Amino acid sequence: MNRPLTALYGLAALLLLAGCASEKSKDQTLAPGDLYTQIQANIAAGNYKTAITRLQTLEARFPFDAYGTQAQLDLIYTNYMQGDGDSAEDAADRFIREHPRHADVDYAYYMKGVAYFDNSPDVLQRLFNHENFQRDPSNAQKSFEAFQLFIEKFPNSKYTSDARERMVFLRNRLADFDWIVADWYMRRGAWVSALQRAYNIVQRYPQSPRIEDALQIMATCYTKLGITDLADNARKVLEENFPGVPWEYTPRGPA
DSSP states (O other): OOHHHHHHHHHHHHHHHHHHHHHHHHHHHSOHHHHHHHHHHHHHTTOHHHHHHHHHHHHHHOTTSHHHHHHHHHHHHHHHHTTOHHHHHHHHHHHHHHOTTOTTHHHHHHHHHHHTOOOOTTHHHHHHHHTOTTOOOHHHHHHHHHHHHHHHHOTTOTTHHHHHHHHHHHHHHHHHHHHHHHHHHHHTTOHHHHHHHHHHHHHHOTTSTTHHHHHHHHHHHHHHHTOHHHHHHHHHHHHHHSTTOOSSOOOOSOO
16 A cells, blocks of 8 residues: 555544544533433434443433433433343343432333343244244343333333233243244153143243143143143143143144
């Protein structure tokens, strides 16, 4: 590379650094209301990375001011929109810890669930296509538990209705995950492992559409294991809730 071109790149880098330094210096002197207004413009434009940096500056400058408190709340949202669920959860936990009686603390609890909520409707399709029956459902479980705690604490929050709807989706998704793993075990004759997954569905997600499958799996596994009394109980519960449905389970997930 020739020297003039190298010098040009060097000058451009210096100008960029100078611009960043100027922006940071500007944020250190702006009135809190003016800075917050500019940050909201960043958020509206989808510039979440910039907004996060400026919110941190706002909070650091005015830690005991209403703007500093609002910056903490906004950091939950901007980190979530940036795709950083861990940072969003950390920001929510910090707000809850430092402002347990704040009027908007319900939002922080609610966003802990949203931070890990995956609304992809094709989870089973992806499981079938990739045969990834061990796909980690931990984020869905964390989201479900966070929404559960939120609803217990704030049954009348304006976010409660949305949280309930999300919990239904998550409940069904988690039940689907346990079912597909149980189905895989059934194909391989791993009766105890399949039974554990089916029992988990019945115990933790009793209102999910997978209850019928779970009861069939339990009845079949107990029969295969020679535990006749529990097999009879499973068949009885299945008949009471799903009359006419055969008790023996037929695997139909990915081979």
